[in-house]
Amino acid sequence: MTAVRTHILDDLTAAQRYLDAAVGLSTELTSVTARSVSQVLARVIPGFRMRGIEQRLSVWDLFVVWHWASMQLTTSPETAMRNRAHGGPVFLPWHRMYLLRLEQQLQRHSGVADAGLPYWDWAVAGGDLAPDQQLNHVLWTDKFLGPPLGSVTTGPLAAHVVRIEERDDGLWSVPPRPIVRAAGTQVGTLPRSSDVRATLNNDRYDRDPWDISVVSHRNLVEGWVNGPRMHNRVHVWVGGDMLPGTSPNDPVFFLNHCNVDRIWESWMTRHGRTYEPGSGVQGAPVGHRIDDDMIALLGRSFTPGQVLDSSAWYSYDVLP
Template identity: 35%
Template sequence: MYTRKNQRNLTRSEKRRLVGALLGLKRSGRYDEFVRMHGEYYVSDAEDRPRAAHMTPSFFPWHRGFLLEFERALQKIDSSVSVPYWDWTTDNSPASPLWADDLMGGTGRRGDRQVMTGPFAHVNGDWRIDARISEGDFLTRDLGRPGNPVSLPTKAEVAQALDDPLYDAAPWDSTVSRGFRNRMEGWSAGGSDRWRLHNRVHRWVGGLMMSATSPDDPVFWLHHAYMDLLWTRWQKAHPGSRYLPDKRLERSDPQYGRVFSADEPMPPWDMKPSALMDHTRFYRYA
């Protein structure tokens, strides 16, 4: 059992160890395997194949499994390290300590959006983007999109999603208008509200966080650790609610074979969503 902390509460030593483990995983080539995996399992509604990671009920358990595997890889480099979380309802500006030189580094420069500060800046030589997986060879960001501003989600918006006692609903994709999963993942039909909560955070960071290979930016892990924490809060607020669909869909359902019910193993680990409901088997949140 270990603890995931709010990134703003990390000590100087904890920040140094986290950054060191991230850079070590990158040098080993293992980090890029996680980037490649996320890109492979980013499957949209329009694709006629299994959809485990996004636009689907298993969004939360799949990413929990993904973070756990990543965290274990970091801990092979430094056993003291865990993935901290970024509460973007509080640390909601480019001036937040998260973006300082001792942690994530800052926004990108004008023109090519290349990040020039912090440990993941290409100019420092330790964080090269694999062009075989993603576009370009350096980390890019556009925090807050000053040219066309976007704001991070608020506490009130999070509370509204947490209030929904239903986990998910048919048709189990990005078009669902009710249920905690899609309220939090953040898909909608269009208009100014098209990017909500989880999705809007990716958009606010910009750059490589806007792609299917968004783990190219290490802030991805801190964002998804917070998403995981919000899932635990929803579970605590609605103890009578359960993961849905709880049974395999009928063959007549258009989503048959495309989404994962509670006891259907998810790729690539063959872990069932039901096996990932209780985070306290692995870690706790401070």
């Protein structure tokens, strides 16, 4: 059976299942410790060491480490903001693989084999509203995600635990604390439906030089063009723990990326399941070509070409 991903505001069962899993996976400790993570990452990230306290890490913490680590691995040729998961063509397929691994953990935790990750349609349920309505939306109440400002100590995510955080001097293992948000303080509004339409209407997946300077579907949905837009704008709007490379600390991360993946899926139904660059494109960045293995810390790796069709794993209730 395949999962069906639904809008968090329209499917209360899926919403509760996800929020329960977020808390559960953040409190389910593994045998992995801060010290052992430091030893593993030091082999691939020159000069790396985990700072802070020694402690066991949760399943959720491992996803946070995975995302952060992918951002430290540069591509060849190197260019600003491009790493093995962002700033180039692999942005969408890498996060599709990443979401799939979290969805599998959701299914294991809930015991529901076809449980799907919910998405947050931030354009319709946010961006098309007035700025004050965006902050006061029902999503940011104790019925769903808890408060948009300050520490999240009420609502279903009150018991969600943060142990790994990025600071100016690197990655830290910190005493368990709640999620922190600062919504609407750095940018006042969320992406709008017109932004989504612009990404869907661009018929080129990506183009040379495969970075944050190009106008392409990937770069529009990632949000670098006249940014922060789209995906990037949601991170900046939520703020707090959603800003640094450890942004998966806030479960809003996966709601955002599920919606980004939904937009990409809609684009492919219009323009074909195409991907650029191909394996033989001269000058294309390593790690971003269609047959390159993507960085995986949990589960086996995929190539971009292997995740273009997601129908064996999940579908969406509706495409934008």
